[in-house]
Structure formats: C-alpha cells, structure tokens
Amino acid sequence: MAAVSRGANFMSTAPDWRFLATLGSITLLGPLAIHAFLPAMPAVKAVFGINDAVAGLTFSITLLVMAFATLIYGSLSDRYGRRPVLLTGLALFVLGSGLSGLAASITGFIAGRMLQALGAGCSVTLARAIARDAYGTEGLVKVIAYLTMAYALGPMISPFFGGLLVDSVGWRGVFWFAVVCGALIGWASWRILGETHPSEARESKPAGYVRDYVRLFSHARFCGFVLQSGFSSGCFYTMAAASTFLMKDYLGRSATEFGTYFVLFPAGYFLGNLVSSRISHRFSIESMVVAGSVINFVAVSSQSISVLIGHVTPLVLFVPGFFLTFGQGISLPNATTGSMRVIPTLSGTASGVGAFFQAFLGALLTELYSILSDGTPMPMVQVVWTSSFLMLAMGMIPLLLKKGAS
Numbered sequence: 001m002a003a004v005s006r007g008a009n010f011m012s013t014a015p016d017w018r019f020l021a022t023l024g025s026i027t028l029l030g031p032l033a034i035h036a037f038l039p040a041m042p043a044v045k046a047v048f049g050i051n052d053a054v055a056g057l058t059f060s061i062t063l064l065v066m067a068f069a070t071l072i073y074g075s076l077s078d079r080y081g082r083r084p085v086l087l088t089g090l091a092l093f094v095l096g097s098g099l100s101g102l103a104a105s106i107t108g109f110i111a112g113r114m115l116q117a118l119g120a121g122c123s124v125t126l127a128r129a130i131a132r133d134a135y136g137t138e139g140l141v142k143v144i145a146y147l148t149m150a151y152a153l154g155p156m157i158s159p160f161f162g163g164l165l166v167d168s169v170g171w172r173g174v175f176w177f178a179v180v181c182g183a184l185i186g187w188a189s190w191r192i193l194g195e196t197h198p199s200e201a202r203e204s205k206p207a208g209y210v211r212d213y214v215r216l217f218s219h220a221r222f223c224g225f226v227l228q229s230g231f232s233s234g235c236f237y238t239m240a241a242a243s244t245f246l247m248k249d250y251l252g253r254s255a256t257e258f259g260t261y262f263v264l265f266p267a268g269y270f271l272g273n274l275v276s277s278r279i280s281h282r283f284s285i286e287s288m289v290v291a292g293s294v295i296n297f298v299a300v301s302s303q304s305i306s307v308l309i310g311h312v313t314p315l316v317l318f319v320p321g322f323f324l325t326f327g328q329g330i331s332l333p334n335a336t337t338g339s340m341r342v343i344p345t346l347s348g349t350a351s352g353v354g355a356f357f358q359a360f361l362g363a364l365l366t367e368l369y370s371i372l373s374d375g376t377p378m379p380m381v382q383v384v385w386t387s388s389f390l391m392l393a394m395g396m397i398p399l400l401l402k403k404g405a406s
Contacts, residue, residue, distance in 0.1 A: 020143070022192045023131060024150030025185045026086070029093055029123035031154025032178045033062055033116050038240060038262070039163035039255040040171035042248045047171070048106040052245070056370025059241055061110060062117040063363030067356045069121025074129065074352020075212065082130050082348075083195045089122025090186035094179055101175030116178070124151070125355045129348040132340060133196035145277035145333040149270050163259030212349045216342065222350070224397030225339040228289060230357030231391035232296060232328045232335075235384050237362035238369050239324065240265060242380035243317045249375060251314065261318045268322035272329020285334040286399040292331025293395035299323035300388040304381045312377050324388075331395065338398060361387070 037059065045055040069089075077085045096116030103109035131143045165173035216222050240262070247253040247261070272292065280288055303320035306312070339354050340347045365383050372379035 018192050019134065020146065022185075022188050023127045024147055025188060026090075026123050026127045027147055027151040028154040028185065029090075029120040029182065030066070030151065031158045032097075032181055033066070033093070033113075033120040034059075034237075035154060035240070035262075035266075036158035036162040036174050036178060037062070038159050038244045039166050039259050040174045041241075041244055042255070043166055043171040044109070048109065050106055052373050053370050054106065056241065056367060056373070058106075058110060058113060060363045060367040060370065062113055062120075063237060063359045063366060065114050065117035066121040067358075067360030067363060069118050070125045070352045070355035070359060072352075073122045073125045074348045074350070074355070077126055077129055078212075078346065078348035081195050082126055082133065083193060086122055086126045086130075086189060086193070087186065089119045089126070090182060090189060091119065092116075093119025093122075094182040094186065095119070097175045097178040097182055101172045101179065112175075116175075119182075121355075121359070124358075125348075125352045128336060128340070128351040128355075130193065130196050132347045132351070142277050142280070144336055145273045145280070149273040149277070151269075153266070153270070159262040160256075160259040163255040163257075166255045212346050213353070216346060216350055216353060219342050221398045221401055222339050222342045224394050224401075225289070225335045225342075226350075226354045226357045227394040228293060228391055228397075229332055229335045229339075229354055230361040231387045231394060232293070232331060233358035234361040234365040234387040235296060235300060235324055235391065236265070236321075236328060238365045238383050238387065239317075239321055239380065241366045242369055242373075242377070242384075243321070245373070246312075246317060246377055246380070247314065250312070250377070253314065257314075261314050264318040264322040265325050268325035269329040272326040273333060274329075275326075276330045276333050280334060284402070285338045286402050288334040289331045289338070289395045290392075290399050292327040292329070292334075293392045295327030295330065296324050297327075297388045297392045299327065300385055304385050307377045307381050317377075335395075 041055055041059060044050075044058060045052070073085055073089060093116055096112050096114070096119055098112075100109055100112030100116055103112050127147055128144060131147060135143045161177065162174050165171075165177060243262070244258055247258045248255070276288065276292075283291075299320045299322075303316060306316045306320075336351070336354055340350045342350065365387050369379050369383045372382065
C-alpha cells in the first residue's frame with residue numbers, strides 16, 4: 001500500500017507481519033464466542049435447569065446476533081471508517097463476555113451472550129474489509145486464506161481449553177478466558193491498526209444503505225457466492241452443536257474428550273485454507289468453490305450413511321467433520337473474494353452480507369436441529385445433509401453463469 005497521509009489515524013505505511021497477525025487475531029473473536037462455549041453447553045443446561053431447546057438457544061442466539069451485526073458493521077465501516085467501528089465492536093465483546101461470566105440467571109446469561117455476539121460480529125467482516133483495503137483485490141484470495149487459517153486456530157484451541165476449564169474451574173471460566181483474550185486483541189488493534197479506508201472513498205459512496213444491498217443482490221453471482229458460504233457454515237455449526245450433545249448424552253463422553261476430538265474440525269479447515277492459498281491462482285474462483293462444495297457433500301453423505309446403518313462412534317461424528325471443513329476451507333476464501341469483487345466499492349458491505357449469511361444460516365439450522373433433537377443422531381443427519389445439498393446447488397450458480405457468458 002502506498003505511503004499516503006490522510007488524517008492522523010490513516011495508515012501511512014505498507015502492512016507488515018504485525019498488521020497481518022493482528023488481523024488474524026481479530027478473527028479469533030468468533031471462535032471465542034462460539035466454539036469455546038460448546039463444551040460448556042451441557043454444564044449450563046444443568047446449572048440453570050433448562051431443556052435442550054433453551055440450551056440450543058444459548059448457542060444459536062450468538063450466531064443470530066452475529067449475523068445481523070455483520071450487516072451493521074460492514075455498512076458502517078464503508079461510511080465511517082474501519083478503525084472506530086472495529087474498536088467499538090471489540091469493547092462490546094469484552095463487556096458481553098464479562099456479563100456472561102457473572103450471570104446469575106438464564107435471562108441474564110442470554111443477555112450477556114447477545115452482547116458478546118454483538119461485539120464478535122465485527123471480527124470477520126472488518127478483518128476481510130481491512131485486508132481488501134490494505135492488500136488490494138489481486139492478492140485478496142491468498143490473504144483471506146491466511147486469515148481463515150488463523151480463524152481455524154481458534155476452533156482448534158478454544159474447545160480444548162474450554163473443556164479443560166469446564167472440568168477444572170467450571171463453565172464460567174470459559175467467559176473469563178474470553179475477557180482476557182478480547183482485551184489483548186483490542187489493545188493490539190488499537191496500537192497497530194491504522195485507518196485503511198480513506199475519507200474520499202467514504203464520501204463518494206451512495207447515500208442509501210438499502211441501495212447498496214439492492215445493487216449487490218441484483219447480481220446472481222453474488223447471491224450464489226454468499227448463499228454457498230452460508231449453507232456451508234450451516235453444515236459446520238449444526239454438526240458442531242449436535243456433536244457436543246451426542247458425545248455427552250448419547251455416547252457418555254467427557255467435555256475434555258469432546259474438545260480433543262473437536263480439533264479435527266478446525267484441522268480440516270486449516271488444511272483446506274492452506275491448499276486454497278497454494279493453488280487458487282491456478283484455477284478460477286468458481287471452480288474452487290464447486291470443488292470445496294463437492295468434498296463437503298461427499299463427507300456429509302458418508303456420515304449420513306454410517307448413522308443410518310446404526311454405526312455411531314466419536315470418529316463417525318468427527319472424521320467426516322474433518323473433510324466437511326476441509327472442503328469449506330477450500331471454497332470459503334474463494335466465495336468471499338468472488339462476492340467482494342462483484343462491486344469493489346461495496347467490498348465492506350459485501351463482506352458483511354457474506355458473514356451475515358454464514359452466521360444467520362448457521363443459527364437457523366442449529367436452532368432447527370435443537371427443535372428436532374430427540375437424543376439420537378437422526379435430526380443431525382436430516383439438517384446437515386439438506387444444508388450440504390443446498391450448498392452444492394448454490395455453489396454451482398457462479399460456475400454455470402461463467403460458462404454461459406463464455
């Protein structure tokens with residue numbers, strides 16, 4: 001990025017390793033709000049005396065609030081700059097985490113979770129938008145792949161440490177861990193990240209928020225990209241939420257053991273992102289999205305067959321999950337980049353819409369699983385397979401449009 005001065009906080013030097021590392025750390029807010037809580041769900045259910053549907057709500061409400069928050073953060077950052085919007089979100093995350101840890105009732109706990117999610121909604125949206133500002137569109141696939149690799153580290157460590165905290169100091173320790181991590185990430189962001197969105201770019205944008213969304217959704221390619229990533233995330237979140245109850249209640253395993261097996265999910269995502277960063281320049285974005293979708297669908301179908309024949313073990317839950325997230329790691333950076341390239345001047349809004357569908361469909365499908373839950377793996381199979389099929393169908397749209405144009 002050229003050395004330009006546009007105000008006291010505007011970034012005036014080329015991004016270095018500290019800049020990229022800080023962006024990567026920001027993406028950890030989502031896993032801290034979502035994945036670290038998974039081992040604590042059975043404990044929260046027991047402490048507050050709630051049923052499966054309400055316990056599922058404590059998870060899905062986070063995704064739902066994050067979904068709508070991403071839309072707000074994306075649009076606000078396009079108009080008022082990335083830095084002030086980001087720092088506000090980080091502060092809300094820390095406050096919400098603390099309130100969740102102090103909650104004495106399920107109502108107070110859900111309120112704290114909603115505030116935590118409102119803050120966490122800034123993470124992926126603004127990290128991608130800042131990366132697009134700093135690195136440009138040409139190198140964006142590789143940078144987003146690196147960011148999603150960093151994001152994958154969160155789910156790798158969060159459930160494991162979450163399980164250890166639940167088994168050692170109790171479920172509240174999960175939220176104090178989030179408070180400390182959120183505060184450190186906020187301090188690093190304040191110190192290292194300057195403003196990357198110049199004032200002239202903000203002033204030249206259309207006045208209406210609704211007009212931005214209409215312009216984006218008028219492109220079928222954009223719709224295909226964001227819905228593909230949304231249903232892909234829905235597969236993952238539903239399988240992750242289902243596995244915590246199935247491991248504890250159906251298979252009788254501990255929270256620590258769940259956290260250990262759960263590493264297979266982010267490990268697949270990490271490896272998929274690594275592959276994407278290495279080979280995306282050789283293939284079109286559309287082809288990479290379809291390739292990841294096919295891998296995801298095959299993994300989910302194989303798991304469904306195992307469950308239908310009555311073979312359910314921890315490996316049946318988590319090995320297909322490894323390949324599901326491997327396919328997601330290949331497709332997601334490309335789908336994200338494709339959506340942000342449709343209208344470059346609306347890259348922040350496009351990033352927010354993409355993150356919205358990932359969180360919203362994740363929340364919707366997870367809550368659907370909670371409603372259908374009957375203590376067996378069958379509701380998971382029904383929801384996850386349907387989501388995977390729809391993901392593959394949406395992923396085909398940009399490829400078919402490209403071939404039609406050719």
